[in-house]
Amino acid sequence: MPDQVVTVEHTIEDYKSGVKPTWCPGCGDFGVLNAVYNGLRAKGYQPEDVVLVSGIGCSSRLPFFSSTYGFHTVHGRTMPIATGIKVANPNLKVLALGGDGDAFAIGGGHFIHAARRNLDVCYVIMDNAIYGLTKGQTSPTSMVGFVTKTTPKGTPDRPVNPLQLAMASGATFVARAFSGKPKELADLIVQGIDHKGFAVIDTYSPCPTFNKVNTFKYYRDQAVDLPRDHDATDVMQAWARAQSIDPVYLGVLYRAEGEASFEDHIQAATSGTEANAPQVVSSILERFS
Known part of the structure; x- marks a missing residue:
């Protein structure tokens, strides 16, 4: 009798996970x-098939609150760890x-290189324009x-534009979201x-404790959905x-389909014709030895 799925x-x-969030x-x-x-529920994934990777900061505590696998890395090293996990x-x-x-x-340096490699990872950035864990200093996105x-x-510093940085670096899916619209x-x-x-999703996620400017009300007043005729290509x-x-626009601003991912290139380099390259070179050299 065949196995039933x-x-x-x-x-x-x-x-x-059963661990209660410790945010304000x-x-x-x-x-x-x-x-x-x-x-994750919409995709129907088994928790053991998912890995959440984070760095350091209030938002980076998120993997503790999930039953999936998680990796809480050192400060700023989210992308190298995510790269290693995905390639392995x-x-x-x-x-x-x-x-x-x-x-x-x-x-920032790791972000740029993950984008140019087109790593097959979804990066959700909780952007509150402040350093919250260290009690309120300016961040790269502060005005x-x-x-x-x-x-x-x-x-005196001008803020980084996360979406333009992602596009300029080679990301193939660039979106903006607002945590006040969780369904979207x-x-x-x-x-x-x-x-x-x-895939980069820069998400406005207000800090009510240390940022009294970029509040939920601020983003509700400033943020609008992209026009229906927006061409993400x-x-x-x-x-x-x-x-x-x-206004600031919410939704998928840019999407490029069909681009080879970093993992595709790694697979090509370790199998098939590229993997046979050393033997081919050796055979050519033998003809002239």
Whole structure:
């Protein structure tokens, strides 16, 4: 008698670890966590088939709250660890998670190279424009003039534009989300997981404790969905809308399908004609020896 395949429909509870989140009340990261749960549930993944990789920061605690595999790395090293996991076992679904500081400051170099390699990983960045874990310093996405304890006269630094940085570096799926719209974020996470290549979802995730400017109300007033006629395959259109600050656009700004991923190149280099290259070269050299 042939084996029967039993399909189990998961609930959100299947993806919870039992460890309660330690974020401040009202933190935007709660919405991101629920969106991750819902995204995984929508895909129907077994928890053991998923790895959540994070760096250091308030948002990087997220893997503790999930029943999937998790790797809490050192500061800024989310992408190297995610790369190693994905290359070692391409069958795993790897989600990278962290804050704007972890992604674009100490981890900025790794972010660029993960994008140019088109690593098959979905990176959800919880962007609160502040360093929350260290009690409120400016981050790479803080606005010019932003006042903190370490910048009492306002920061003179211009902010990084995460979406333009991702596109310029070679990411093939670039989206923006808002943790105050968790259903839409869950859908973007599903799309990011399904995308073959490096998927970046920069997510506005307000910090109610240390950032009194970029609040939930601020983003509800500033953020709008992309127009229905937006062409996500048009990189120049995506670039222009990523530049807009009033309004800021939510949704998939840019998508390029059919690009070979980093794992595809690794597989080609270790099998098939490329793997046979040393033998071919040896045979040619023997003819002239």
